[in-house]
Amino acid sequence: DVVMTQTPVSLSLAIGQPASISCKSSQSLLGTSGKTFLNWILQRPGQSPKRLIYQVSKLYSEVPDRFSGSGSETEFTLKISRVEAEDLGVYYCWQGTHFPHTFGAGTKLELK
Amino acid sequence: EVQLVESGGGLVQPGRSLKLSCVASGFTFSNYGMNWIRQAPGKGLEWVAYISSGSSYIYYAETVKGRFTISRDNAKNTLYLQMTSLRSEDTALYYCEGDSYWGQGVMVTVSS
Numbered sequence: 181d182v183v184m185t186q187t188p189v190s191l192s193l194a195i196g197q198p199a200s201i202s203c204k205s206s207q208s209l210l211g212t213s214g215k216t217f218l219n220w221i222l223q224r225p226g227q228s229p230k231r232l233i234y235q236v237s238k239l240y241s242e243v244p245d246r247f248s249g250s251g252s253e254t255e256f257t258l259k260i261s262r263v264e265a266e267d268l269g270v271y272y273c274w275q276g277t278h279f280p281h282t283f284g285a286g287t288k289l290e291l292k
Numbered sequence: 293e294v295q296l297v298e299s300g301g302g303l304v305q306p307g308r309s310l311k312l313s314c315v316a317s318g319f320t321f322s323n324y325g326m327n328w329i330r331q332a333p334g335k336g337l338e339w340v341a342y343i344s345s346g347s348s349y350i351y352y353a354e355t356v357k358g359r360f361t362i363s364r365d366n367a368k369n370t371l372y373l374q375m376t377s378l379r380s381e382d383t384a385l386y387y388c389e390g391d392s393y394w395g396q397g398v399m400v401t402v403s404s
Contacts, residue, residue, distance in 0.1 A: 219392070221394075228387060228394045228395060228396050228397050229337070229387070229394045230394070231392040231393065231394075234392060240392065272336070272337055274337070274339075279342065279351040280339055280351065280352075280353050280354070281327065281339040281342065282339065283336060283337040283338070283339065284336075285336050286336050286337075
């Protein structure tokens with residue numbers, strides 16, 4: 181199985197500060213289609229997960245452009261240019277290239 | 293508006309069965325592969341099963357293989373998860389996911 185390793189486990193930031201979350205996979209997520217199925221989702225407290233980014237760097241239409249994703253093969257990064265209050269929660273990366281699909285353990289973003 | 297609404301959860305004794313449903317609306321359900329993903333209380337996300345749009349491809353996590361069956365009825369826009377031989381470690385909030393959207397989840401508690 182592909183192991184997804186997220187760091188850090190938690191982030192404590194003030195509003196307006198940048199954030200960066202790393203996600204590393206134990207094998208390449210580049211599929212035979214030439215696409216890399218690495219997704220980022222956010223789970224706010226008490227809510228179900230919400231989509232943020234797909235195929236490494238593509239933002240869903242409703243996601244603010246302060247979010248960005250980058251990376252390739254086995255190393256990926258989610259960045260928030262300026263944290264806002266609504267960004268608090270747990271961020272997960274997950275891969276859809278290989279079965280079984282697997283998730284990172286999550287990164288909790290808290291307000292300082 | 294896309295909606296995924298799960299139902300069928302509850303408290304069940306170990307060894308018994310339960311069938312979850314997920315009704316989709318707001319997108320063309322028959323065009324998309326669908327996933328069941330679960331979250332044990334206070335824990336991270338665990339992928340459970342996947343079914344392709346036409347039901348030709350089905351995959352399971354090793355932890356549920358042989359006990360759970362995923363299926364769908366495209367005429368009813370509904371995804372199912374038949375769970376048998378339930379164990380205490382199956383206790384979790386079960387989400388359906390498709391086209392990057394997530395339902396609100398349905399709780400399954402396995403306890404005597």
